[in-house]
């Protein structure tokens with residue numbers, strides 16, 4: 610049976626950072642409020658003219674270097690983003706050219722904060738069915754461009770960044786342990802379309818609009834749906850929570866991540882947290898966290914890793930990966 614094995618991870622964060630104290634000079638907020646409610650200390654913000662494609666290409670190059678393979682070996686590029694460079698074509702095709710991927714297929718997936726899990730699942734299906742051999746899966750966002758910087762209930766929570774994971778189809782029949790993506794589970798419920806949305810778009814206002822969120826409503830759904838879908842993905846893989854080495858959640862809010870880990874019965878030490886330094890980078894947050902936790906040596910070959918995310922739609926999902 611073909612499995613999608615992770616062969617490299619990479620990340621990119623724009624140079625410019627904005628601290629909570631910097632924000633408190635412009636809007637009515639405090640460092641204490643932001644840390645207590647979200648766990649966020651700072652966020653990275655893209656420079657003028659620095660686009661989602663630039664962040665994505667930098668993360669992809671970093672993943673290629675981690676895997677020590679040339680870009681010409683990639684035959685599928687899936688980019689998760691809700692802040693594309695242009696309405697069309699897919700930003701993925703620009704990244705395809707920027708990293709000199711050559712031939713192969715590149716397209717975008719739009720599922721907001723759950724975008725990376727959806728893109729990973731799509732790429733996994735291509736690899737498992739033999740439609741591609743080596744896939745670059747990227748999450749890249751420039752949320753600073755869709756934030757209302759006068760709305761203190763949203764603008765303090767988000768940041769810009771990109772992360773990338775390289776997958777390769779591998780036959781595991783000779784291995785003693787099943788390695789790679791073991792399961793993915795995805796769900797959505799359009800009843801909550803208005804809980805988290807952008808108040809513009811091509812077909813509605815012909816402007817890009819600003820992010821609007823019913824924070825309490827999103828919070829209420831997040832812990833329940835994330836813990837349930839993580840258990841579902843583990844069950845599909847024939848595994849249980851006590852076998853998990855690392856939980857790498859979408860980095861939306863420290864309180865959501867802590868509460869989900871508690872509900873799953875996982876100890877704090879198994880939780881990978883980057884929201885303090887990166888804030889919520891939407892589809893980029895999981896691959897960015899993976900690149901941090903693999904490069905600092907926490908995630909090792911053989912570890913069982915659970916990924917999970919929820920975002921606008923609402924869309925939510927989880928994946929189970931044996932590293």
Ligand code: ACO
Nearest residue numbers: 638639642646722761762765824825827828861862919920
């Ligand atoms: N600084 C200071 N005060 C603030 C700020 C701020 N930045 N933002 C809001 N407040 C005030 C509010 O105006 C309100 O004041 P009031 O009581 O005088 O009316 C008070 O703080 C409490 O506001 P709430 O909205 O009730 O605060 P809450 O405890 O719910 O925290 C938060 C808000 C952090 C957004 C929380 O609801 C949350 O974490 N929601 C989850 C949403 C999330 O993480 N979204 C990310 C995108 S979706 C995803 O990725 C999962």
